[in-house]
Each structure stands twice: as C-alpha cells, then as structure tokens.
Amino acid sequence: MPGPHDLFVRYTFGQPERAAAELRAVLPPRVVSQVDWSTLQPESGSVVDPELRETESDLLFSARLRGGRPLLFYVLMEHQSSVDSWMALRMLRYVVRQLEHWRKANPESKKLPVVVPLVMYHGPDGTWTAPRRVEELFELPDEAEEKEVWRALVPRFEYLLDDLTAERAEALMARPGPPLARLAWLVLRYGRTEELANRLPTWTALFAQVRAAPDGTENLKVVIRYLLLVGDKTTRRTAGQVLHSVMDTQQAEELMRSWGEALMERGHRRGLRQGRAEGRAEGLLRILTARGLLVDEQARQRILTCRDVATLDKWLDRAVTATTLSEVWEDPAQ
Template sequence: MEHWRQQHPESELLPIILPLVMYHGPDGAWSAPRRMEELFELPGEGEQRERWRALVPRFEYLLDDLTAERAEALLARPGPPLARLAWLVLCYGRTEELARKLPEWTALFAQVQAAPEGSEHLVVVIRYLLWVGDKATRRAAGQVLHSVMDAQQVEELMRSYAEQLIERGVRQGLKQGLEQGREQGLEQGRLRGRAEAVLRILAARGVQVGNEEQQHILACTDLATLDRWFDRALNATGLRDVLDDPAS
C-alpha cells in the first residue's frame, strides 16, 4: 500500500488488496484466528461486548489450507500446470505419501516441461523435493524426470540445479571467509558446494550412498577429483560409476 501511495500521490483512496495465506504445514489443519478482532480480549457481555468489538481493528484474510485438500481436488483446480504441480508438491511434500504420489503426476510434470521456461520451473520443483523428501522420494522424482525428458535434458536440468548448489556453497564459504580470509573461504565454498552437488545428483538418480561414502565425498579437498565425480554422477547408475574406489 505504501508503494502504491508513492506511485499515486493524487489518490485519496487505497486500492483493495486481498491478503491470502496458503498453508501446507505438517501439523494438521490451520487453526489460528482468521480475524484480527479475535485476538483481543473484549470486556463485558452481549451488547456491551459488541460495542467494544466495533472499536478494535477489523481485518480478515483468505485461507487456502492445502492440508484439507486431496490430490484429486488440487488437480481439478483451474490454473497453469506449474501452479497445480506446486500445490500438489506443497500439500504432500512432508508426508509419507509423496514418493507414491509422484508417479501419478507424471503427465503434469510433462505439461510443465513443455511450457516456456519449463526446465527452469522444474529445477525449482526438484530442488524442493530433494530437500524435503527421503530416499524413496528422490528415486521417484528421478524416475518421473526420465519419463518426461530425454537423458540429455535430465542431465542439463541436474547440472543447472548443481550449479545453484555450488553457488550457494561459494556464498556460504565467502561468509565464513570474512573471519578466515576471503580466498580460503572461497575455496572451501567451492569444495563444499561441489561435494553437495555430487550427492544431490546421485540422490536424484536413485543411487544409494552410505554414510561412509557420503563422508568420503564431503571430506574431499581436491577440486579436480570432485569435478571428475560430478561429471560421472550425471550419468551414474551406481556408486562405482562415480568414485575411483568406493571401498576407500
């Protein structure tokens, strides 16, 4: 509203702005008050109480509680494929049903992919799935991707996602580098970002990585080795396709 007033100083009235809360929390349905007046303890009873109610701020927001919807209802909503896929992923993102549901949405993934900038949009969806999902979810997401895209497209999508991980790692390293020295922090950020990218790509491709192997990858301090593992991970079907010596 402040921005609108700055752009329209001659106007004496404000435009209508509809507030909307989209909820997808893991702890059940939304239970908070939807009217600001319900947050006040009003004195008196009956008519006296209603007089007080008229004097407190009055404000109500719209609520889209995704936890109260099923997949069929979300699929039937109007809107572009990306919006419907986002609703579904948010609704089931932190549930045990997600891995089982993902293959049912393959056609929707294909519609998103076919739209302009579809690959960029899928990167966002896959990034969310990889962060909130378990191993079963990551395997299912990888299978869905290979169903709607050819191998080269999947490789490009995962490379784009991996580059984002690497960039984030570099930023984290730079932040730490304020105390340890900029160059040292930058190098640590590159190494950590590249190692995390290798693990994320393997997870998306459904490759099992044990705790020992995971620590082995994260502890690697040779960027050339990490680059080699990164390139191999893009097409790997097993851990032996990536590491020079998995047993080590």
C-alpha cells in the first residue's frame, strides 16, 4: 500500500510540467538548454524494490534532445529518516534495470540512451551525507598514486542530488515552475519539522496561486491531505486558517471535512506499519537464536521496541552472517 509521501510525490511530480521544473532546478544549465522539454512525458516501469516502497517512490520520464536523440530521466524520491550510505550502488542498479528494459523495447538500436539519475531527498534528520559516486564505495589502496590506478578499474557512476533539507525556504520559493511544484518543495522540505505550522501562513500567497490555477481545488485537497498525514494538531489548525483565507467558507469547510477520512487513513497505515515492524522484530530474534547468538534483555528490548521497518530490515540482513550482536547494529560501510 503506497504511503502518503509516495502518493503526494507521484501526484505532484508525475505531471510533465512540474517534473520539468524539478529537473531544471538540478540539471546543469547546458544540459537544460539541449533538452526539448516539450517532448517530456512520463513512462511506466518502476524499478524500486518492493521492500523499499515505504521509503522511496520513483518516476521515469522520457524526452528528446534537440538533435532528436532519446533521453531518460529516472527520479527517485527518498523519504526515509536516515541517509542510506549505499544509495550510489542502489541507483546504479536501478539505472541498469531501466537500460535493460529499454534494450528489450528497442532491440534494433545499437546505442543506449542517456539515463539521468536524480535523488530528491526530504528526510527530517539532517542533510544528505552519503557518497554520490559509486567508486567511493570501493576499498582502494591508501597510497595516492596506487589509488588512481585502482580507481580506473572500478565502475564510475554518479547521481544528481536535490537535497531539499539543505535549501532555504526563500530559495525554494524562487525556483521557476508551476505554483504547485513550489508549494510541494516547501511542504516536503518542512513537512516533518517543528517549523511547519509557523511557516504555513507565510505561504498563503502561494496557496492562493495554486487555488487559482486549473484544477486548483483538487490540487489544494491533495496538499491538505498530505499536511494532515505528516503534521500535528497545530498544523491542522493553521492549515485550516490558510484555507479560509484563499477560498470561500463553504469550499474550505468541504476540504476540512475530508480531514476526518484522512485521519482514519493515517491510523490504518500506522497500524499496518506497526504490524510489519513487529513481524520483522520477531523474525530477527528467531534468526539470532537459531545462529546461537546470545541476546540479552537490553538487546531484546532494542529489537522489540524498534518501529522503523527499514532499520529492522538492515538488522535482518546483517543477522544472516553476523558472528556478534555488534555486527548486527553496525553499518559495515561506516
């Protein structure tokens, strides 16, 4: 079942004009000038691993360069609270999958299209710190002259990064693009921070621009539902005040009534996530016991009280080969 981040991202940036705004904000200017943006269109073919659906969503677009050559844009949205140090390897795998799909669909072609990989991050716990180049993940000899020789032998790959957590609100507001794209950047940037409720009134003019655009009411409904699912009571009250300032009372009340449904949805999702976490925690304890590792009460409580499914999955992967509990907790990439 898709989560609130996935639904919001796909609704907002799955549309070519808003996707183009995101890509233009990150791509080098010379590349932007060579793309025929009128040809940008969404493509099917998600390659995110099923177990990562709660922490990621991905979008694929195709376009043409001004000379007519094909181009693919692979956009991954990272939702998880912690930075994944292996993202470069995962992105390389995703891009290779896209190229394999393209080869099957275009067997007559002798060349591959360029695939532009982009990670857009909005985690709540600080800026992105993971390597963006896959060659940085390899353990190479320490000697400088030897390292260059070895670096030439490993794969070279780099993804673009749009780290929303590193951007100021003024910079996001000033980005060119449709009003909904700019509002989405701000909401994603501050949606899981304590600043959200205080910042919402400062975006009233932008809310009004979204309302005035085609499909404005529907767009606002999606934004409000997302704010409710990720925000608190103060956010809900403040968002209601903003709504009343950009539309008439009846329309605002209709949108506010949908909050009850969203609250029920959030409770349902929370229950499902808790169930998945409990199942993984019990499975992890079984693996550790079967492998003869001593699990003291402190470790047992650490496992049973963890509610982050991505963290539990990492512990499960490490438990298969770990010889001590410390190897289960520690990231081997650190």
